[in-house]
Amino acid sequence: xSVEDAVGRLRDLAGLRRxxxxxxxxxAADALRELIMEGGLRPGDRVIEESLLGPLEVSRNTLREAxxxxxxxxxxxxxxxxxxxxxxxxAADVRDLFTVRVLIELTALRRSREADWTxxxxxxxxxxxxxxxxxxxxxxxxxxxxxxxxxASVGSARLDELMDQLTAELRLGFHExxxxxxxxxxxxxxxxxxxxxxxxxxxxxxxxxxxxxxxxAEAEMLAAFSSDR
Amino acid sequence: xSVEDAVGRLRDLAGLRRxxxxxxxxxAADALRELIMEGGLRPGDRVIEESLLGPLEVSRNTLREAxxxxxxxxxxxxxxxxxxxxxxxxAADVRDLFTVRVLIELTALRRSREADWTxxxxxxxxxxxxxxxxxxxxxxxxxxxxxxxxxASVGSARLDELMDQLTAELRLGFHExxxxxxxxxxxxxxxxxxxxxxxxxxxxxxxxxxxxxxxxAEAEMLAAFSSDR
DNA sequence: AACCGTAGGATTGTTGAACGATCCTCTAAC
DNA sequence: GTTAGAGGATCGTTCAACAATCCTACGGTT
Numbered sequence: 001x002s003v004e005d006a007v008g009r010l011r012d013l014a015g016l017r018r019x020x021x022x023x024x025x026x027x028a029a030d031a032l033r034e035l036i037m038e039g040g041l042r043p044g045d046r047v048i049e050e051s052l053l054g055p056l057e058v059s060r061n062t063l064r065e066a067x068x069x070x071x072x073x074x075x076x077x078x079x080x081x082x083x084x085x086x087x088x089x090x091a092a093d094v095r096d097l098f099t100v101r102v103l104i105e106l107t108a109l110r111r112s113r114e115a116d117w118t119x120x121x122x123x124x125x126x127x128x129x130x131x132x133x134x135x136x137x138x139x140x141x142x143x144x145x146x147x148x149x150x151x152a153s154v155g156s157a158r159l160d161e162l163m164d165q166l167t168a169e170l171r172l173g174f175h176e177x178x179x180x181x182x183x184x185x186x187x188x189x190x191x192x193x194x195x196x197x198x199x200x201x202x203x204x205x206x207x208x209x210x211x212x213x214x215x216x217a218e219a220e221m222l223a224a225f226s227s228d229r
Numbered sequence: 230x231s232v233e234d235a236v237g238r239l240r241d242l243a244g245l246r247r248x249x250x251x252x253x254x255x256x257a258a259d260a261l262r263e264l265i266m267e268g269g270l271r272p273g274d275r276v277i278e279e280s281l282l283g284p285l286e287v288s289r290n291t292l293r294e295a296x297x298x299x300x301x302x303x304x305x306x307x308x309x310x311x312x313x314x315x316x317x318x319x320a321a322d323v324r325d326l327f328t329v330r331v332l333i334e335l336t337a338l339r340r341s342r343e344a345d346w347t348x349x350x351x352x353x354x355x356x357x358x359x360x361x362x363x364x365x366x367x368x369x370x371x372x373x374x375x376x377x378x379x380x381a382s383v384g385s386a387r388l389d390e391l392m393d394q395l396t397a398e399l400r401l402g403f404h405e406x407x408x409x410x411x412x413x414x415x416x417x418x419x420x421x422x423x424x425x426x427x428x429x430x431x432x433x434x435x436x437x438x439x440x441x442x443x444x445x446a447e448a449e450m451l452a453a454f455s456s457d458r
Numbered sequence: 459a460a461c462c463g464t465a466g467g468a469t470t471g472t473t474g475a476a477c478g479a480t481c482c483t484c485t486a487a488c
Numbered sequence: 489g490t491t492a493g494a495g496g497a498t499c500g501t502t503c504a505a506c507a508a509t510c511c512t513a514c515g516g517t518t
Contacts, residue, residue: 023309024501049470059502061290064471068294072301080251081470081509099385103336156328162391253472278499288473293500310480310499 025065028056032066036075036086037168039175043088047076074169089173091225097166098218101147104159105214106207108151112198116153121195123149127188136180139188144170146191150210177224187213254294257285261295265304265315266397268404272317276305303398318402320454326395327447330376333388334443335436337380341427345382350424352378356417365409368417373399375420379439406453416442 032052035041049063056063071078077085112120123146130138144167151163177183190213197206261281264270278292285292300307306314341349356371373396380392406412419442426435 060470061503062501065294065297068297069301072298082511083470096385096387099383100387103333103383103385103388107332107336154328154332156325156332158325158329158395159332166387289499290474290501291472311482312499 024058024062025069028052028058028063028066029069031056032070033073033075036070037171041086043086043172043176045086047084047086049083073165075172087169087172089169089176089225091222093169094173094218094221094225097170098214100162100166102211102214104163105147105150106211108154108159109194109198109207109210110203112150112153114199116149117195117199119149119152120146120191121199124188124191124195127191131185131188134181136184140171140174140180140184143184143187143191173221173225177221183220187217253287253291254298257281257287257292257295258298260285261299262302262304265299266400270315272315272401272405274315276313276315278312302394304401316398316401318398318405318454320451322398323402323447323450323454326399327443329391329395331440331443333392334376334379335440337383337388338423338427338436338439339432341379341382343428345378346424346428348378348381349375349420350428353417353420353424356420360414360417363410365413369400369403369409369413372413372416372420402450402454406450412449416446 032041032047041047047067049060052063053060056066058066067076067078067084070076071084075087077087079085123142126145127139127142130136130142148160148163148167151159174180174183190209194206194209194213197203197209261270261276270276276296278289278296281292282289285295287295296305296307296313299305300313304316306316308314352371352375355374356368359365359367359371377389377392377396380388403409403412419438423435423438423442426432426438
């Protein structure tokens with residue numbers, strides 16, 4: 001996406017949200033977040049304040065508040081006197097993210113009950129639908145939703161919030177990897193396997209499958225990161 | 230602490246930090262955070278922008294950036310068009326905080342190794358020293374450090390950060406409870422028991438003790454919360 | 459040619475004042 | 489007693505300006 005395209009897209013995103021919610025800073029942060037998720041701003045890109053004042057139609061102070069919000073979500077990095085940069089995941093970040101996921105998701109899956117399984121299987125179904133439509137980024141989104149559903153079975157608002165942040169960070173890494181189909185499609189069937197196992201009463205088997213899933217995904221991301229750095 | 234005292238303390242805190250750290254917003258946030266932790270601002274208190282501009286010697290925009298930082302740490306609540314308030318923990322918050330603690334700390338303790346135990350026992354020693362000096366808030370701080378040390382054995386930066394936030398939130402609740410000695414002192418010996426068990430090779434026994442500890446602490450806090458609300 | 463210090467420009471950090479928007483309170487009418 | 493509305497307090501946002509800092513490119517020295 002060219003810079004001009006990104007700027008235009010930003011104006012559209014800001015316009016859409018302006019009518020819906022909250023403060024100007026939140027609207028600006030929403031638009032920027034979406035642009036980053038779409039790939040319009042890539043990891044490592046510098047985000048210059050002045051270039052966004054026009055498209056977002058906010059003042060500099062408000063834009064800086066929006067930057068603070070995104071910095072807390074770890075989507076951008078704020079370097080004093082140097083500006084804001086779209087976050088670049090390191091191999092250490094990937095390892096840390098999966099360490100946390102393993103710790104939380106395995107325990108959450110053990111605690112899950114029947115009501116939680118339906119949310120999980122709905123996410124799998126959504127992923128299959130996206131795959132049939134060849135919407136591979138949609139498959140990735142559905143995969144994330146599946147894992148969020150696992151964590152949601154704990155019923156903790158703070159844990160849900162943590163998982164939201166972890167998935168947002170992981171998504172940054174997705175953009176740096178190659179073919180989205182090759183990366184996302186194969187995990188779809190594995191998710192289905194986990195649902196089947198847990199719904200069939202084999203909780204520990206499902207936990208084992210989930211652990212293998214996470215280890216494999218971590219290894220695949222790490223391989224991609226070490227190859228180009 | 231009177232309002233005038235709080236304002237004076239704030240000016241001192243800001244002056245101390247101004248020579249050390251980064252941006253003005255961070256300095257202001259540090260000073261406010263410390264004031265909240267010391268009890269100079271109590272849960273439910275409204276924090277009016279204008280009243281802090283003078284003591285902190287920052288502009289309104291900068292102060293608002295500081296508020297954003299504290300809001301993200303959940304130390305203050307930002308209500309649109311109504312201002313910022315020092316956060317008040319609800320019973321639901323307490324339950325959620327302990328749910329997360331149980332999930333993370335039990336797993337972390339299972340993974341701990343000898344190097345981690347020294348950090349844990351150092352925290353216990355620090356707590357005993359504070360108790361001898363009748364510094365009951367220091368005992369509470371040392372208790373928190375003990376639990377942070379448990380989580381640190383996972384070796385995850387994100388988990389450490391989460392634990393920092395959880396302890397900061399819990400501290401808000403401490404201020405609302407009565408006698409700090411009665412609340413903190415008895416947990417000191419239980420921490421020591423956990424260290425002894427894990428160092429003696431009885432990891433699962435230690436995990437059991439930790440679980441009981443957390444359940445009791447949660448019950449005690451919940452009892453205090455339901456009594457006055 | 460390689461190195462170093464130094465302008466100069468570009469960008470961020472911070473301030474102060476201003477004005478509109480929103481909420482709360484107090485009053486007055488019913 | 490309840491409701492409606494006016495007024496004041498406070499917040500949300502913008503704008504313009506200046507200070508502080510960083511990056512780059514230039515020129516001098518070895």
